[in-house]
Amino acid sequence: MLAHSFLHDGPNIKGLSPAVIHVLFNGDPETATVVTEDCPDLHIKSIIQLLEHEELTPEQKNTVSELSMSWDLPAVTKTNRRWLHSKLLIHSVIGRTMRQIQQLRKGLKDVMLWPLLTSRPDIVPLLFPKMAEIQFTPQMLLERIIWPVEDSDEDFDIESICRITGFLRMFIETASSDTLAQLLTFWVGWERLPSELKVEVSVGNFPTSATCFETLKLPAHFKIYTEFEEALLAAINSARTGFGLV
Structure with a gap:
């Protein structure tokens, strides 16, 4: 790979x-x-x-x-x-x-x-x-994200999609460079920015990722930002990622 x-x-x-x-x-x-x-x-x-x-x-x-x-x-x-x-x-x-x-x-x-x-x-x-020596900034990630839109094939209304993507935007805008690097590793498999970063609102209990498709999958059930933040940090910190481990 x-x-x-x-x-x-x-x-x-x-x-x-x-x-x-x-x-x-x-x-x-x-x-x-x-x-x-x-x-x-x-x-x-x-x-x-x-x-x-x-x-x-x-x-x-x-x-x-x-x-x-x-x-x-x-x-x-x-x-x-x-x-x-x-x-x-x-x-x-x-x-x-x-x-x-x-x-x-x-x-x-x-x-x-x-x-x-x-x-x-x-x-x-x-x-x-x-x-x-690599200092990630929120803008570096945000400018490459392909945000989801309302999907008729899934039972997610536009309000849920906007809430979850808003939580992700807030997480990125307030995260440190080190945390952004870990998020990127969790998202795509290593600390290199691809041309696009995809986001999906999904079912499930915890955030997951499909690194080969550079897609971050975020459950729609979160109603409070602090719960979303805690779950995303837990997913990032528990993932067995890093250089080449995809």
Whole structure:
């Protein structure tokens, strides 16, 4: 998918961490320096950050252990905490994206950029700016949204459609750049703005997304903005997204 997107959209892939870029061009994940800020998933990042505390509560230990064992790593103990912190970071940033990194390398070779980038490393930061350097603004998202209209095939009146889309507009207009980046990742699968962002008012309990169709699906049942905001933030933070994880 990344190779296909690279070939059709051009060199516009942004937000790769230095660790991922290192593996992309050097091929060795063992020599990459991974830091907590590189983790693209806010939920996983918050779990890994628990290991930076001096002491963990029983509940925190269970949370960390559930994540580590789901990735075939041991449960956390007093003696392996720092080691586990490193292993979880490497897996969350690099291990889960190795297939996509390989696809991206192939895409760079297919469009004949690989020789240039390997001979001119000073160009790499221009092609792959750090995520911290990308500041999303509400206008950047709002100007690309295709808003829904009243659909006779669904039982949603224009009042419901206007209320839900108004909630989304308010969320975007008041969100921080980091939150907008997470919303975009949830919406389309990664932190790159497509030419269009589609919105649908739908049935269901929670916001969902169809990343391949760049469509955000928002349930029509929300009547109060704070409930909408809480549900959308929960969906964003719980989604297992990030670079290439679509």
